[in-house]
Amino acid sequence: MLRLRTSSVLASKQLKGPLANKEFQVTTYARPTDLLITRGKGSVLYDDLHNKKYVDFTAGIAVTSLGHANENVSKILCEQSKKLIHSSNLYYNAECLNLSKKIVDKTKSLGGQHDCSKVFLCSTGTEANEAALKFAKKHGSLLGPKKHGIVAFENSFHGRTMGALSVTSNPKYRTPFGDLVPGTSFLNIQDELSVLSDLISSKKDKIAGLIVEPVQGEGGVLPISAEKLVGLKQICSENDVIVIHDEIQCGMGRTGKLWAHAYLPKEAHPDIFTSAKALGNGFPIAATMVNEKINNALQVGDHGTTYGGNPLGAALGCYVVDTIGDEKFLQEVIRKGEIFKNSLKKLHNAYPDHITNLRGQGLMIGLEFTEAPKEVISKCRDLGLLIITAGKSTVRFVPPLTITDAEIEEGLSIFERAVKEVYG
Ligand SMILES: Cc1ncc(COP(=O)(O)O)c(C=O)c1O
Structure with missing residues (x-):
């Protein structure tokens, strides 16, 4: 054991500059050691x-989503930090109140949750989902003594804290941690609605909520059909089950609407939905939105967080929601998504033996390969493009929503070259 540590210390010492300190960071990510992002x-x-x-x-x-080193973002952070960064949730602050109202207004005016009513602000996606689960469980417990279970889906990702992990299906993330929150069951989203209906209604006295990503992100950029989401909402309404949409990755303009559920008819809107990631453009801020039906389930003392709704994050969130929650901005996301899709379609046709599927909406696109595309990803890195995978064999395209046409062209030509170099 000691020898192992000594040799990895030696290996770290041979790395360049700050990378030599990598020994001191817990290794929960597999990162390339020839790359240090500086700006x-x-x-x-x-x-x-x-x-x-x-x-x-x-x-x-x-x-x-608004790009790196966005000048307006830095200006807001700088100005707000001179005024007030944090004042606790013991007192109101204007920025938090403004952001909550803005999210409700924009959600309603841009076709999202029509009965959007209140917002709980926190700091990370996993935490926004924890709040959503607590809302659903508390609501369920008011309807019946055993009604606090949660239904989730195979292939889902909802976060790494114990509650969010309980509804995340990947066994690799779950099994090392023993018993998680009891009462969770996983269904297969590909099952017929009649099957899902039977499974849910047979346990209705034990199920408080259902959580689903309208586009499964980490699972492989897998959009769930509108028909399935409409049907699920109907099944849940019939069985007094609260529907939670996790829009942490697919929301905030990513699919070309402010929220992915805005593509659905009103009756299929979730009771709760969650947002994080793009909401702060990199500053940790997240939100749980609840409709009129459930907004009173959590009462004073039921939930809380020190940093949630701090003026710094909330001031920035206001800017992000104003900028992305704009019809013209969202149309641009769809237009740029089409540039990606048209170009990737050609690549798909050119490599039918290696590329099996192209899917996604707006600037959340997945290109599925027959095998894990590790080589393509590292070739892209060598050639000057950073890109990631999703699921087992999908390359995920989630650039800043403000990416320019020239940058799209440059990145796609690198990607094409990498595929060519790997597959000939
Ligand atoms: C759909 C979804 N839910 C939840 C999370 C967890 O968010 P966070 O990493 O901010 O806790 C993620 C992160 O990738 C996600 O993609």
């Missing part, structure tokens, strides 16, 4: 240590 601008990232520049098709995993 960014728009949709470009720089590694000044290795003198490299990258087109960024990752946006920090669908986070920096």
Whole structure:
């Protein structure tokens, strides 16, 4: 054991600059050691240590939707930090109140949750889902003594805290941690609605809520059909089950609507939906939105968080919601998504033996390969493009929503070259 540690310390010492300190960071991520992000601008990232520049098709995993080093974002952070960063949830602050109202108004005016009513602000996606689960469970417990179970779906990802992990299906993330929150069951989203209906109604006295990503992100960029989401909402309404949409990755303009559920008819809107990632453009802020039916389920003392709704994050959130929650901005997302899709369609046709599927909406696109596309990803990195995978064999395209046409062209031509170099 000691020998192992000594040799990894030696290996770290041979790394360049700050990378030599990698030994001191807990290794929960597998990162390349030839890359140190030092700064960014728009949709470009720089590694000044290795003198490299990258087109960024990752946006920090669908986070920096307004681009890196956005001047308005820095201005707001700077000005608000001189005024007030934090004052606790013991007292009201204007920024938090303004952001809550703004989210409700924009959601309603842009076709999202028609009965959107209140907002709980927190700091991360997993935490927004924890709040959503607590809302559903508390509501269920008021209807029946055993009604606090949650239904989730195979292939889902909802976060890493114990509650959110309980509704995340991947056994790799779950099994090392023993018993999670009891009462969770996983269904297969591909099952017929009649099957899902039977499974849910047979346990209705034990199910408080159902959580689903309208587009499964980490699972492989898998959009759930409108028909399925409409049917699920109907089944849940008939069985007094609260529907939660996790829009942490697919929301906030990513699919070309402010929320992915805005593509659905009104009757299929969720009772609760969650947002994080792009809401702060990289500053940790998240939100749980609840409708009129459930907004009173949590009462004083039922839930809380020190940093949630702090003036710094909330001031920034206001700017992000105003900017992305704009019809013209959202139309641009759809237009740019079409540029990606048209180009990737050609690649799909050119490599039918290696590329099996192209899917997604707006700037959340997945290109599925026959095998894990590790080589393509690392070839892209060598050539100056950062891009990530999703699921077992899908390349995920989630660039900043503000990416320019020229940057899209540059990134796609690198991607094409990488595929060519790997598959000939
Ligand atoms: C759909 C979805 N839900 C929840 C989370 C967890 O969010 P966070 O990492 O901010 O806790 C993620 C993160 O990737 C996500 O994609």
